Amino acid sequence: MSATENPDALWRRALELDAADPLAAYREHFIGTDTELSYLDGNSLGRPLKRTVTDISGFIQDSWGGRLIRGWDEEWLELPQAIGEQLGRVVLGAAPGQTIIADSTTVVLYKLIRAALAAVTDPARTEIVLDTDNFPTDRYLVEGIAREEGLTLRWIDADPASGVSVDQVRAATGPATAVVLLSQIAYRSGFLANLPGITAAVHDAGALVVWDLCHSAGSVEIGLDAAGADFAAGCTYKYLNGGPGSPAFAYVNARHLPGLRQPIWGWMGRKDAFEMAAGYEAAPGIRGFLSGTPAIFGxxxxxxxxxxxxxAGMAAVRAKSRLLTAFAVGLHDAWLAPAGVGLSTPRDPELRGSHITVDHPAFLDMTAALWEQDVIPDFRAPQGIRIGLSPLSTSFAELYRGVAAIRDRLESGGFDKIGNVPVN
Known part of the structure; x- marks a missing residue:
């Protein structure tokens, strides 16, 4: 896309891309896509499906209301693993028996990191490796675990405009490394890490890796089994459209499951949850990573x-993600860069996930004003707007309208200083 293209040419390009999009029909499955609202925040909270209204209504009326407590024996107890199996097969590239829906991302990560540390038997391995630009909950968790266990943190100094490379991981790991925690897609820049290459580098150092897949599950092809990944966690309310606070998933490679123990022992993770007996004996396999009562609604x-x-297939989803982000970068170059907006996302489509970040000092005050006009990206300190593009529900025309609104406010200076609305 040429930076000299005028708005009419870019609008025609958006319509051409939508007309050629093999996934265009999927947009009709989502609530609100028939309006002029430009939703560029699917990487924080995905739109709900129209089907969800029926599914939840039917659950209340028939399953919960009709079967009452019998629902636990008839279906609900098996849902964490049944949905986890489909998630593993469709999205994660994981064979059966390795994925389960459990708690929040924070709690799942805590379980996985502590379990990984317990599986490391070499007393000389006293370091946890993480990066400076990972999502806050990841950093806070590891800082807390290191304090609990008397371990040392080794920080990779990540460039906020890119992410962690294989070479950086090789430089940071060695005989003292126990566990490495990284995100496949950087929450700020959208940088797509080399998951297979980094996993191999960690294993070469004799350590284990825990992957945070919050921004990659449902937006890119992952291939955990093929990469030999050890552990992974991710949320389900972004590209998986589970809704606000829907529970996260845990992945544990089958080779680690025998004898592995997670630290939060609860009744649902026991071998026979309804035996109510003294003492804890973990359920075999991935079910042992449950703790409390499953969040069925979520x-x-x-x-x-x-x-x-x-x-649709994840290959097609990934292909559209590349096109969406490429169009977003082109709109930035044509409209935003001349206004002094920087791009904090890799230009190579193979190195980015399904969102881009653009930076300008005006964005702190502008974001909430955009929300008021039904243009919804999100803000990331200190001055970034993230443009999140969910391949199944976002159209190219919708993206055009959203970036055009940012352009117009920059050109007019007419963004209302009404404060930033915080988002997660």
């Missing part, structure tokens, strides 16, 4: 998206 919505992803 699991229902994601089933619809998993069905759509299975039908």
């Amino acid at each position: 699991m229902l919505a994601m089933r619809g998206t998993l069905d759509l992803l299975e039908e």
